[in-house]
Every structure is written in structure tokens, then in C-alpha cells.
Amino acid sequence: MKLDAKKLRLSEHDPEVFKKIKRNPIYIIVDNVLDTYNIGSIFRLADAVAVEKVYLCGGTETPPHHRIKKASINTTEWVPWEYAPTAVAAIKDLRSKIKDLQVISIEQNERSVPYDKIDYTFPVALIIGHETDGVSKEAMDVSDYIAEMPMWGINISLNVMVSLGIMLYEVAKRLP
Amino acid sequence: MKLDAKKLRLSEHDPEVFKKIKRNPIYIIVDNVLDTYNIGSIFRLADAVAVEKVYLCGGTETPPHHRIKKASINTTEWVPWEYAPTAVAAIKDLRSKIKDLQVISIEQNERSVPYDKIDYTFPVALIIGHETDGVSKEAMDVSDYIAEMPMWGINISLNVMVSLGIMLYEVAKRLP
Numbered sequence: 534m535k536l537d538a539k540k541l542r543l544s545e546h547d548p549e550v551f552k553k554i555k556r557n558p559i560y561i562i563v564d565n566v567l568d569t570y571n572i573g574s575i576f577r578l579a580d581a582v583a584v585e586k587v588y589l590c591g592g593t594e595t596p597p598h599h600r601i602k603k604a605s606i607n608t609t610e611w612v613p614w615e616y617a618p619t620a621v622a623a624i625k626d627l628r629s630k631i632k633d634l635q636v637i638s639i640e641q642n643e644r645s646v647p648y649d650k651i652d653y654t655f656p657v658a659l660i661i662g663h664e665t666d667g668v669s670k671e672a673m674d675v676s677d678y679i680a681e682m683p684m685w686g687i688n689i690s691l692n693v694m695v696s697l698g699i700m701l702y703e704v705a706k707r708l709p
Numbered sequence: 710m711k712l713d714a715k716k717l718r719l720s721e722h723d724p725e726v727f728k729k730i731k732r733n734p735i736y737i738i739v740d741n742v743l744d745t746y747n748i749g750s751i752f753r754l755a756d757a758v759a760v761e762k763v764y765l766c767g768g769t770e771t772p773p774h775h776r777i778k779k780a781s782i783n784t785t786e787w788v789p790w791e792y793a794p795t796a797v798a799a800i801k802d803l804r805s806k807i808k809d810l811q812v813i814s815i816e817q818n819e820r821s822v823p824y825d826k827i828d829y830t831f832p833v834a835l836i837i838g839h840e841t842d843g844v845s846k847e848a849m850d851v852s853d854y855i856a857e858m859p860m861w862g863i864n865i866s867l868n869v870m871v872s873l874g875i876m877l878y879e880v881a882k883r884l885p
Contacts (some may be wrong), residue, residue, distance in 0.1 A: 550863070557861060570746075574868055583861035606864050649882060682878060685733060685759035687726070688782050692750055695874035698867070702858060702875045706825060 551611035557708055558656035559584040559701065560627060560634075564620035564672050565591040565663040566693055573604025574694040575661070580608035582701045585656070587614040588623035591669075620660055620672035631656050638668040638676040639696050641689070645681035648700055653707045661697045727787035733884055734832035735760040735877065736803060736810075740796035740848050741767040741839040742869055749780020750870040751837070756784035758877045761832070763790040764799035767845075796836055796848035807832050814844040814852040815872050817865070821857035824876055829883045837873045 561579055566572055572594055579587050589595050595616050596602060596609040605612075617623035628634050635657045639648075660676065662668030673679055682691060682699055691699075737760055742748055748770055755763050765771050771792050772778065772785040781788075793799035804810050811833040815824075836852065838844030849855055858867060858875055867875075 554862065574871070577864065577866075577868060578871065580862035580864050581858075581860045581867055606866070608862070608864050611863060682757075683881070684757045685881075686730065686756035686784070687787060688753065688756050688784050690753075690782070691757055691874070692753060692870065694868065694871055695750070695754065698871035699874050699878045703878075705859070705861075 548611075554583055554611075556583050556585045557705065559704060560586055560588065560656065560658040561697070562588045562620050562623050562658055562660040562672070563590055563593045564660050564668050565666070566593050566661060568664060568693075569594050569598055569600040570604045571664065571693045572598075573601040573609070575697060576601065576605035576608045576612050576614075578694065578698055578701055579612045580605075582705050584701075585613070587612060588617050588620070588627075589614055590617045590620045590623050620669060621675060624658065624672065624675055627658055634658060635678075636660070636676045637700075638662070638673045638679045639681070639700050640668040640673060640679050641681050642673060642679045644673070645679045648680040648682050648703055651678050651680055653704050655709060657704055659697065659700055659704065661693055664693055724787075730759055730787075732759050732761045733881065735880060736762055736764065736832065736834040737873070737877075738764045738796050738799050738834055738836040738848070739766055739769045740836050740844050741842070742769050742837060744840060744869075745770050745774055745776040746780045747840065747869045749777040749785070751873060752777065752781035752784045752788050752790075754870065754874055754877055755788045756781075758881055760877075761789070763788060764793050764796070764803075765790055766793045766796045766799050796845060797851060800834065800848065800851055803834055810834060811854075812836070812852045813876075814838070814849045814855045815857075815876050816844045816849060816855050817857045818849060818855045820849070821855045824856040824858050824879055827854050827856055829880050831885060833880060835873065835876055835880065837869055840869055
């Protein structure tokens, strides 16, 4: 796996720089994503959008892990994250600290609405789920919205990191 | 690598079904993308958005290839594609057939403009480039726009398939 353009120049980085990053009021809740390449790629996205924190939940592997670190292009070194036993526990923890948190599952479901038609408010938490089973029912049950992307083809699915990337950039457009 | 939710049910598919897919006036030009997982994921995206055709250019590996097929979730079986020796050759071929084709490179460059500020017209061709070196200078030189995504973090790069996914969904929103 080659790294993309503009690779990280680690010499420019130190913990003091990391603390100064202006973070956007967006949280990512990773609900049982099992593939470590996907997990690393989620960190890479979390850095690109400078989200506040990533919650790694349930069976989701956590750093330190060489494959996560490599796929993340070392962004695991500074993107804030914590582990939660379930996505619902992560949501409860966030809601206990943050008034008016909006929680959105990325999933195809009878409750789903088009991702670009949601009235996003901030802070917002986006939940991305398991590669086969998607976001857990429990997490969807406590979500304000379930967001889906339109698809025009035959195989009605998107890769975990691609779905999250599309959602993050749609949400980031509406940042205050 | 696990497959995402709603896996392809191959029994539902036959060539007659494939021919009936209504395709959107979008082309993807793959300029020396070397990783076969990325190439397969590009096919998966090409199917999700039902693009007209994928051009695989230069050193880009082509189907049949087991890793491309697996990452594509079998979408290589019906997404139209062809090989071109260079991205510029693919653009020339397309422009010889299509009046007023808009060509857009996805790249960070001094000419780059924010991806959501472009006045997209159709048909449109999106060029995605090499994992390290990006889109070739020659292809950028003949592009109408160079589009980039804003980034707020430290590692100023996005994965090939994530960049393409964000662009495809932005473009698809403007479909006539």
C-alpha cells in the first residue's frame, strides 16, 4: 500500500503543535468496524476534518496497532480517541457532556433519509458501522437521524471509509 | 477484508439487467493508480454512481484480477471500462466523441479550486491519480479545473477512493 501525495513530514510535528489544532465540533463513533485498514483510514479522515474525537467501540481494534498506524499515515499519533464498550455507551458519554448533541447513523434502513437533506446542527456525532452488519440496531435506536447516500447501480453498498468521507465532507460544509 | 452490508446477490444479475442500468453522464479516468484494492474500490464507486465508463490508464492494473474483483465486490463484471495508455489519451478519446466534455482533475495544486465551488456541467470526466504522485502534470494541463477538498488537520492528504467518493457524490448532486 503506497501512501498518498504529500506524505506526513514527521519532523514538523511535535505534541505542542498537535494541541494547537483547531478542532471541529464533529465526533466519529466507530461501531464494530473490524478491518484494521478501514480503522486506520477512519483516523486519516478524522485528521483531515480535524474532528474532536474518535470513539472506537465494541470489537473495533484500537491503537497501538501497526496496520492501523500505517493505514492512518501516522495520524493515530495525534487524533484524539478513546475506547467504549458499545456505540450506545459512547453516545451516552457524549450526551452527558454535550448539550444538544446531534447523533447520526450512516446506514441504509427504513428510517434512512438522504444524507444531503438533513438539517445538521453542531456538535454532531456520526456513527459508522460493521463492514457486513452495519450500525447496530441499539445505536440506530438512539440516533436523531439515519443518513444514506443515493445509489444508482446494482451493488447497493459503499465502503465504510468512503461513506464516512462523503458524510464528513457534507457535514463540514455546514460548519458554523 | 470483509464485504460491506447488502452484499451482491449474484443470482439476481444477468447481462440483460446490466444493459438496462441507466448510466449517469460521468466518466472516471484512473491515472496510474497502482494499488489493486484502490482500483477495485473505484469500480465499486463507479457502480454506486452508475458512471458511463471507467478509463484505466498507464500503469493501472486491469481486470481480470482477483484482488481488483474482490475489492470491487464483483462490480468489475458489469461496470464498463477500457484501457488507455495515458490519461491524456483517454481525455482525447472522450473529447473526440463528446461535445463540451468537462474535465476535472482531483489534486492539490496551485491551480486548485474548492471542489464544491465548481460550476459542474455534464458530461464530466473526473481524473484520480497515483497514490504518491497524484494526477500527472500532462493530465492536469488539459483539465478544465483542478478540484481539491479543504483539510483542517496535519496530514494534508486523503485516500484515493475517499477523494473520488467525495467528488462523485458532489457531482452527482448537480446531475440534471
